[in-house]
Amino acid sequence: MEEVATSNVQYTPASKGTMFRQMIRVFMQNKLAVASLAYIVILTVACIFIPLLYKTSFTAYNNFSNNSCYDSSVLGYSGPSLHHLFGCSSSGFDELGLIMYAGRYSLLIGYLSALVTMTLGVAYGIFAGFRGGWVDAVMMRFDDMLLSIPSLYLLLLIISIWGRTDFGLILVIGVTGWFGVARLMRGEALQLRNREYSQAVRVMGGSGSRIMVKHILPNSISTMVTTATFALGDSILALSGLGFLGFGLQSPAIDWGTMIQNAVDTFENGSWWTLWPLATIFILLVLSTNYIGDALRDAFEVRLQER
Amino acid sequence: MRYILRRLFQGLLICFGVSIITFLLPQIYYRPISLAIAANSIRTPHYILEKWIQTHGLNRPIWDQYVSWLWGVFHGDFGISLAKGTNGIPVSTVIGGNVWRSVFLTLPPTIISVCLAIPLGLTQAIKRNKSWDYATTSFIFILYSTPAALLSILMIRYLAIQFNIGQVGIDSFAQQVSAANFPMYMINNFSMFLLPFAAIVFLSIGGLSRYMRGSALDTLVQDYVRTARAKGASNRRVLFRHVLRPSAIPLLTILGLSLPGIFSGALIIEDIFNFPGMGVLSVKSVQVGDFTTVMMITLLLSVFTVLGNLLADIFLVIADPRIRLQGKK
Numbered sequence: 001m002e003e004v005a006t007s008n009v010q011y012t013p014a015s016k017g018t019m020f021r022q023m024i025r026v027f028m029q030n031k032l033a034v035a036s037l038a039y040i041v042i043l044t045v046a047c048i049f050i051p052l053l054y055k056t057s058f059t060a061y062n063n064f065s066n067n068s069c070y071d072s073s074v075l076g077y078s079g080p081s082l083h084h085l086f087g088c089s090s091s092g093f094d095e096l097g098l099i100m101y102a103g104r105y106s107l108l109i110g111y112l113s114a115l116v117t118m119t120l121g122v123a124y125g126i127f128a129g130f131r132g133g134w135v136d137a138v139m140m141r142f143d144d145m146l147l148s149i150p151s152l153y154l155l156l157l158i159i160s161i162w163g164r165t166d167f168g169l170i171l172v173i174g175v176t177g178w179f180g181v182a183r184l185m186r187g188e189a190l191q192l193r194n195r196e197y198s199q200a201v202r203v204m205g206g207s208g209s210r211i212m213v214k215h216i217l218p219n220s221i222s223t224m225v226t227t228a229t230f231a232l233g234d235s236i237l238a239l240s241g242l243g244f245l246g247f248g249l250q251s252p253a254i255d256w257g258t259m260i261q262n263a264v265d266t267f268e269n270g271s272w273w274t275l276w277p278l279a280t281i282f283i284l285l286v287l288s289t290n291y292i293g294d295a296l297r298d299a300f301e302v303r304l305q306e307r
Numbered sequence: 308m309r310y311i312l313r314r315l316f317q318g319l320l321i322c323f324g325v326s327i328i329t330f331l332l333p334q335i336y337y338r339p340i341s342l343a344i345a346a347n348s349i350r351t352p353h354y355i356l357e358k359w360i361q362t363h364g365l366n367r368p369i370w371d372q373y374v375s376w377l378w379g380v381f382h383g384d385f386g387i388s389l390a391k392g393t394n395g396i397p398v399s400t401v402i403g404g405n406v407w408r409s410v411f412l413t414l415p416p417t418i419i420s421v422c423l424a425i426p427l428g429l430t431q432a433i434k435r436n437k438s439w440d441y442a443t444t445s446f447i448f449i450l451y452s453t454p455a456a457l458l459s460i461l462m463i464r465y466l467a468i469q470f471n472i473g474q475v476g477i478d479s480f481a482q483q484v485s486a487a488n489f490p491m492y493m494i495n496n497f498s499m500f501l502l503p504f505a506a507i508v509f510l511s512i513g514g515l516s517r518y519m520r521g522s523a524l525d526t527l528v529q530d531y532v533r534t535a536r537a538k539g540a541s542n543r544r545v546l547f548r549h550v551l552r553p554s555a556i557p558l559l560t561i562l563g564l565s566l567p568g569i570f571s572g573a574l575i576i577e578d579i580f581n582f583p584g585m586g587v588l589s590v591k592s593v594q595v596g597d598f599t600t601v602m603m604i605t606l607l608l609s610v611f612t613v614l615g616n617l618l619a620d621i622f623l624v625i626a627d628p629r630i631r632l633q634g635k636k
Binding site for chain 1: 317320321324328329333335448449452454455456457461463464564568570571574575578589590597605613616
């Protein structure tokens, strides 16, 4: 408390708008990150709209006679052409359309499970960090336990029990992803609860939940946003891992991991187009989330330095 | 010493907690009767189901089941598989040598990736923002963003099939090699294990080298490094004596923390290369609903992780006296 009294630094409270604008400016200077963000936005929009352009179905198998994907000269599905930009998948669907169709599920599950991860992790971490003492110790030991279980095995264990549905996958990936987030947020809350403003609220008689919700939560937004981008990448990766192992969405729904699994045989037999477009889109997506996360971290750091 | 003892105690506590979590998770969902039906058949008479539940002790209170299960685990008895196909077979028989084979698969590449990550991160830090840093950093970023499955498939397609480097998968004969003979088997058939090894190295090197770069950057601006340069130590001596050690030692902690990630990645790699390890086994077990086996595998791997973290911490205390001082505080 003494520090508050003796410090005669003139605080000019920067309004939210300027701080936010400053951050945006720093972020926009990072060309790579802006490109990454644009990529994610474009990909999301494309996944929503491109499947609508197709008159063919992505769920019902076509027989050979009326399937434009069937190439009678090679007795198989055709490669890239003007008609099918990315060629045709191993089961006779247009590859570009199928990627976008699967992208709807993959992105939706990715976004939502990242949301679940963030909600659980932030709530748990801030509560533990704010309370401190033995509550913190117990909660963090519990977090340690969860962190030491390999995530994919934990996913498998839960799936072996709960089975798999779209909604279940969102929950399962979200529920197994928050341990690291909680640890980060706890560190953040530990720092913030001893700041002058938190102490001031306490002196004025503000309740603990008020400090947590109104003061610690908004001030840890930088860590939260950065973690959320990484969480998005992680959950998309986790989903692809599950899909690849055969525990992804069930037909007629399909996700990128299942598509990779379906493409293995045809790809190894020489149909390069069954994997490469998907691989490129997928790797670029995860790469973008990592780049954005890095850029955001830098942007927030600059903001802290300038303050 | 007290610090080590405290960490040891914490590690034991965590192992204990993990065992509770892995034991309770299935119990939340399954009721004994549904397990009995799943393991037998829907047409089984009720009294037989009751008897099945009795013999497997599923009607006892959960804490009682847990204690006897834990007691069994300490005696090397991991319980009995409850799934239909493998009902009655001890889980330890189902798991067999798969545990050790998995360890043999993950350990060497992890060591290799540490050995590669240290020089990589160090050179990146020295040539910060030069072309070498940018090139390797983007390469690492791409590796880091590639799912293990894609990486392995691409390696199989372009290395094994096209250029005959390594092999497409592991021989199914490997299943019959006992755990004790397995290292020898791996050395003799190295080309078979080349690609899985490389995949795990690629998988784990990203995080490690990033961390090494960051910690070397921190060390390079320390006062003692400047002092060493000022007193005229050669560049090489400064790097090896003053920068390498303090920045490489914390890497051990990171290695310990990234063990779960490596195990998870190895699961997919095992699946692709058909390696007879715990990954393939747990996928199979999930498919047939044999959750007792998955539970045991998860528990074993978690305990390995905890032990790995513990070893890393203990080694850290021995290597870095500063931590010992902190512990005494």
